[in-house]
Amino acid sequence: MRQQKFEGIVSMPGPVELGRRLFCKWLAWFSFAGATVPFFARAASGAGADRVVVATTEELASAWSFREFTFTKEIESRGLRAASEFPGIAIRLPDGSFYVASLVCPHEGCLIEFEEPLLTCPCHRSAFDPVQDGKVLSGSAPRPPWKFNFIIEKGKIVVHGLEPGAEMRVR
Protein backbone atom coordinates (compact mmCIF):
# COMPACT_ATOMS: atom_id res chain seq x y z
CA MET A 1 0.00 0.00 0.00
CA ARG A 2 1.34 3.28 -0.96
CA GLN A 3 1.72 5.66 1.96
CA GLN A 4 0.66 9.14 1.38
CA LYS A 5 2.75 11.83 2.99
CA PHE A 6 0.76 14.53 4.77
CA GLU A 7 1.82 17.85 3.33
CA GLY A 8 -0.47 20.02 5.43
CA ILE A 9 -3.38 22.05 4.25
CA VAL A 10 -2.49 24.13 1.29
CA SER A 11 -5.16 26.50 0.22
CA MET A 12 -4.92 28.04 -3.16
CA PRO A 13 -6.33 31.53 -3.37
CA GLY A 14 -9.69 31.49 -4.98
CA PRO A 15 -11.17 34.31 -7.00
CA VAL A 16 -12.64 35.95 -3.89
CA GLU A 17 -9.29 35.80 -2.04
CA LEU A 18 -7.43 37.21 -5.05
CA GLY A 19 -9.98 39.99 -5.35
CA ARG A 20 -9.54 40.87 -1.70
CA ARG A 21 -5.75 40.94 -2.03
CA LEU A 22 -5.93 43.15 -5.08
CA PHE A 23 -8.37 45.42 -3.31
CA CYS A 24 -6.02 45.71 -0.30
CA LYS A 25 -3.09 46.53 -2.57
CA TRP A 26 -5.06 49.22 -4.35
CA LEU A 27 -6.28 50.57 -1.03
CA ALA A 28 -2.69 50.81 0.21
CA TRP A 29 -1.61 52.60 -2.96
CA PHE A 30 -4.53 55.02 -2.85
CA SER A 31 -3.82 55.80 0.81
CA PHE A 32 -0.17 56.44 0.03
CA ALA A 33 -1.01 58.56 -3.01
CA GLY A 34 -3.70 60.43 -1.09
CA ALA A 35 -1.19 61.35 1.60
CA THR A 36 1.72 62.27 -0.65
CA VAL A 37 0.30 63.70 -3.88
CA PRO A 38 -1.26 66.81 -2.26
CA PHE A 39 2.05 67.45 -0.45
CA PHE A 40 4.07 67.33 -3.67
CA ALA A 41 1.40 69.26 -5.56
CA ARG A 42 1.55 72.02 -2.94
CA ALA A 43 5.32 72.02 -3.02
CA ALA A 44 5.29 72.23 -6.81
CA SER A 45 2.77 75.06 -6.90
CA GLY A 46 4.50 76.95 -4.14
CA ALA A 47 1.35 76.99 -2.02
CA GLY A 48 1.08 75.64 1.48
CA ALA A 49 1.52 76.60 5.06
CA ASP A 50 4.91 78.25 4.79
CA ARG A 51 5.34 79.16 1.15
CA VAL A 52 2.99 81.25 -0.95
CA VAL A 53 3.33 82.35 -4.55
CA VAL A 54 2.00 85.88 -4.39
CA ALA A 55 2.18 86.87 -8.04
CA THR A 56 4.47 86.77 -11.00
CA THR A 57 6.84 89.67 -11.55
CA GLU A 58 5.08 90.15 -14.88
CA GLU A 59 1.74 90.64 -13.16
CA LEU A 60 3.31 93.34 -11.01
CA ALA A 61 5.29 94.90 -13.83
CA SER A 62 4.15 98.50 -13.48
CA ALA A 63 4.98 100.85 -10.62
CA TRP A 64 2.43 100.71 -7.78
CA SER A 65 0.78 97.57 -9.06
CA PHE A 66 0.05 95.33 -6.10
CA ARG A 67 -1.37 92.01 -5.02
CA GLU A 68 -2.89 91.09 -1.68
CA PHE A 69 -2.40 87.58 -0.31
CA THR A 70 -2.74 85.42 2.78
CA PHE A 71 0.18 83.70 4.44
CA THR A 72 -0.45 80.82 6.83
CA LYS A 73 1.90 80.19 9.71
CA GLU A 74 1.74 77.90 12.73
CA ILE A 75 1.67 79.91 15.93
CA GLU A 76 2.02 78.58 19.46
CA SER A 77 -0.39 80.05 21.95
CA ARG A 78 -0.94 78.72 25.51
CA GLY A 79 0.89 75.54 24.65
CA LEU A 80 -1.17 74.85 21.54
CA ARG A 81 0.05 75.15 17.98
CA ALA A 82 -2.48 76.32 15.43
CA ALA A 83 -2.37 77.73 11.94
CA SER A 84 -2.91 81.46 11.75
CA GLU A 85 -3.53 83.46 8.63
CA PHE A 86 -1.71 86.72 7.99
CA PRO A 87 -2.92 89.06 5.27
CA GLY A 88 -0.18 90.70 3.27
CA ILE A 89 0.52 92.84 0.26
CA ALA A 90 3.22 92.90 -2.40
CA ILE A 91 3.74 96.25 -4.09
CA ARG A 92 5.99 97.06 -7.05
CA LEU A 93 7.82 100.24 -6.16
CA PRO A 94 8.80 102.90 -8.70
CA ASP A 95 12.47 101.82 -8.51
CA GLY A 96 11.49 98.31 -9.64
CA SER A 97 11.91 96.61 -6.27
CA PHE A 98 9.11 95.01 -4.24
CA TYR A 99 7.73 95.93 -0.85
CA VAL A 100 6.11 92.87 0.75
CA ALA A 101 4.54 93.43 4.16
CA SER A 102 1.80 92.44 6.55
CA LEU A 103 -1.54 94.21 6.36
CA VAL A 104 -2.03 93.86 10.10
CA CYS A 105 -1.53 97.25 11.72
CA PRO A 106 1.19 97.07 14.39
CA HIS A 107 -0.81 99.46 16.60
CA GLU A 108 -3.93 97.46 17.49
CA GLY A 109 -4.28 95.02 14.64
CA CYS A 110 -6.71 96.71 12.27
CA LEU A 111 -6.49 95.84 8.60
CA ILE A 112 -4.27 98.26 6.69
CA GLU A 113 -5.39 99.50 3.27
CA PHE A 114 -3.32 100.51 0.27
CA GLU A 115 -4.07 103.61 -1.69
CA GLU A 116 -1.20 104.65 -3.89
CA PRO A 117 1.32 105.70 -2.73
CA LEU A 118 0.63 105.01 0.98
CA LEU A 119 -0.58 102.27 3.26
CA THR A 120 -3.08 103.62 5.76
CA CYS A 121 -4.90 102.25 8.76
CA PRO A 122 -8.54 103.32 9.07
CA CYS A 123 -8.66 102.84 12.85
CA HIS A 124 -6.33 105.57 14.12
CA ARG A 125 -5.16 107.02 10.84
CA SER A 126 -1.63 105.68 10.76
CA ALA A 127 0.09 106.15 7.42
CA PHE A 128 3.06 104.11 6.20
CA ASP A 129 5.38 104.78 3.30
CA PRO A 130 6.30 101.66 1.28
CA VAL A 131 9.09 103.55 -0.49
CA GLN A 132 10.75 104.15 2.89
CA ASP A 133 10.43 100.55 4.04
CA GLY A 134 7.04 101.17 5.67
CA LYS A 135 8.17 104.16 7.73
CA VAL A 136 5.40 105.57 9.93
CA LEU A 137 4.47 109.01 8.59
CA SER A 138 1.61 109.74 10.97
CA GLY A 139 -0.79 108.18 13.45
CA SER A 140 -0.51 105.89 16.45
CA ALA A 141 1.43 102.97 14.98
CA PRO A 142 4.62 102.33 16.97
CA ARG A 143 6.52 100.83 14.04
CA PRO A 144 6.28 99.97 10.33
CA PRO A 145 4.20 96.96 9.24
CA TRP A 146 5.98 93.64 9.70
CA LYS A 147 7.72 92.46 6.57
CA PHE A 148 7.52 89.13 4.82
CA ASN A 149 10.60 87.23 3.72
CA PHE A 150 10.39 86.54 0.03
CA ILE A 151 12.43 85.48 -2.95
CA ILE A 152 11.99 85.87 -6.68
CA GLU A 153 11.99 82.38 -8.12
CA LYS A 154 11.58 81.80 -11.85
CA GLY A 155 9.65 85.03 -12.24
CA LYS A 156 7.43 84.39 -9.22
CA ILE A 157 7.32 86.28 -5.95
CA VAL A 158 7.44 83.57 -3.29
CA VAL A 159 6.77 84.50 0.33
CA HIS A 160 8.34 82.03 2.75
CA GLY A 161 8.35 83.68 6.14
CA LEU A 162 7.23 86.51 8.34
CA GLU A 163 9.36 88.86 10.41
CA PRO A 164 9.70 87.65 14.04
CA GLY A 165 7.26 89.33 16.39
CA ALA A 166 4.51 89.59 13.81
CA GLU A 167 2.09 87.34 15.68
CA MET A 168 -0.52 90.06 16.12
CA ARG A 169 -3.69 89.04 14.31
CA VAL A 170 -6.32 91.12 12.61
CA ARG A 171 -8.63 92.68 15.18
Ligand code: FES
Ligand atom coordinates in the same frame (compact mmCIF):
# COMPACT_ATOMS: atom_id res chain seq x y z
S1 FES B 1 -4.90 100.03 14.75
FE1 FES B 1 -3.94 100.97 13.09
S2 FES B 1 -3.49 102.94 13.80
FE2 FES B 1 -4.47 101.97 15.44
